[in-house]
Amino acid sequence: MRATALAGGTGAAKFLRGLASCTNPRDLTVIGNTADDADIWGLHVSPDLDTLTYALTGRLDLRRGWGLAEESFNALAAMAALGGEAWFRLGDRDLATHIYRTRALRAGRRLSEVTEAIGRALGLGVSLLPMSDDPVRTRIQTPDGWLAFQHYFVRDGARPPVIGIEYAGAGTAAPAPGVLDAIRTADVVIVCPSNPITSIGPILSVPGIREALHETTAVVLAISPIVGGAPVSGPAGDLMRACGLPVTAAGVARAYAPWLDLLVIDRQDSTERHAVLEFGAEPVLAETLLTDHDREVALARRVLEVLA
Ligand code: FO1
Numbered sequence: 001m002r003a004t005a006l007a008g009g010t011g012a013a014k015f016l017r018g019l020a021s022c023t024n025p026r027d028l029t030v031i032g033n034t035a036d037d038a039d040i041w042g043l044h045v046s047p048d049l050d051t052l053t054y055a056l057t058g059r060l061d062l063r064r065g066w067g068l069a070e071e072s073f074n075a076l077a078a079m080a081a082l083g084g085e086a087w088f089r090l091g092d093r094d095l096a097t098h099i100y101r102t103r104a105l106r107a108g109r110r111l112s113e114v115t116e117a118i119g120r121a122l123g124l125g126v127s128l129l130p131m132s133d134d135p136v137r138t139r140i141q142t143p144d145g146w147l148a149f150q151h152y153f154v155r156d157g158a159r160p161p162v163i164g165i166e167y168a169g170a171g172t173a174a175p176a177p178g179v180l181d182a183i184r185t186a187d188v189v190i191v192c193p194s195n196p197i198t199s200i201g202p203i204l205s206v207p208g209i210r211e212a213l214h215e216t217t218a219v220v221l222a223i224s225p226i227v228g229g230a231p232v233s234g235p236a237g238d239l240m241r242a243c244g245l246p247v248t249a250a251g252v253a254r255a256y257a258p259w260l261d262l263l264v265i266d267r268q269d270s271t272e273r274h275a276v277l278e279f280g281a282e283p284v285l286a287e288t289l290l291t292d293h294d295r296e297v298a299l300a301r302r303v304l305e306v307l308a
């Protein structure tokens with residue numbers, strides 16, 4: 001069964017670790033969000049692509065959910081001592097990835113080529129594609145003006161009230177090579193348990209991707225990142241509210257209507273089943289809290305069982 005996943009960072013990485021351990025990784029294509037990408041110290045940082053790559057090659061710091069395990073932060077401390085920018089915590093070994101990527105991009109290579117090269121070098125079994133080679137950037141509107149996503153999320157701790165969201169550059173972006181084909185030719189498309197607004201929303205904003213989801217003959221299944229009326233982690237609640245969506249599993253179904261076939265919701269949200277159905281998706285109950293590897297594998301097995 002050929003599967004294509006739409007993925008953000010940490011939540012997606014956990015689910016995909018489970019999926020990759022019970023399917024052939026070569027049958028799995030992952031389309032990663034790049035709208036969180038940021039320029040830090042003149043380096044091109046792609047947090048979600050790196051989180052996915054590190055997670056699926058056993059390198060991720062599982063406690064933080066980003067960066068490398070057993071990392072040190074000496075360069076960051078030295079930067080702070082100089083009075084330089086130190087709010088975004090780049091680890092010493094992680095820096096090599098950003099330097100490698102930045103040099104390759106400056107030499108004229110595309111983000112998709114560089115992502116492939118990094119994956120190959122680190123032994124990544126799945127095919128990881130950025131959603132686009134063109135810059136698309138999530139920007140958050142607050143009462144004090146617009147903020148780049150990492151300024152809102154990391155520097156300001158997701159505290160500013162959210163008035164609006166935009167995906168700057170989306171209008172003129174093209175899907176990266178292979179993205180549309182991966183959606184059109186898959187047997188199943190899985191929307192990972194990621195933030196619908198800042199992880200999946202930017203992927204959907206790239207021209208052609210929504211159309212491919214409409215047209216594909218694949219079964220399209222999503223896993224709700226909202227459990228018990230609250231996001232599993234992060235600011236998805238504030239962002240969904242700002243987009244006029246209820247912070248519920250049904251709100252997720254609404255964000256992905258009308259191309260979604262199945263929505264996996266947590267057992268504690270079973271009362272949402274009818275509301276999910278009203279948005280055209282069939283609800284599937286499962287344990288969706290991925291607090292350890294056994295649960296990651298159990299959720300992947302449940303998804304495969306439903307799809308079979
Ligand atoms: N998230 C944080 O909350 N604080 C950080 O200092 C931070 C640094 C960082 C460095 C590299 C990287 O790949 C990711 C990093 N993240 C950090 C995570 C990341 O910014 C967000 O989790 C994602 O953008 C949301 O998907």
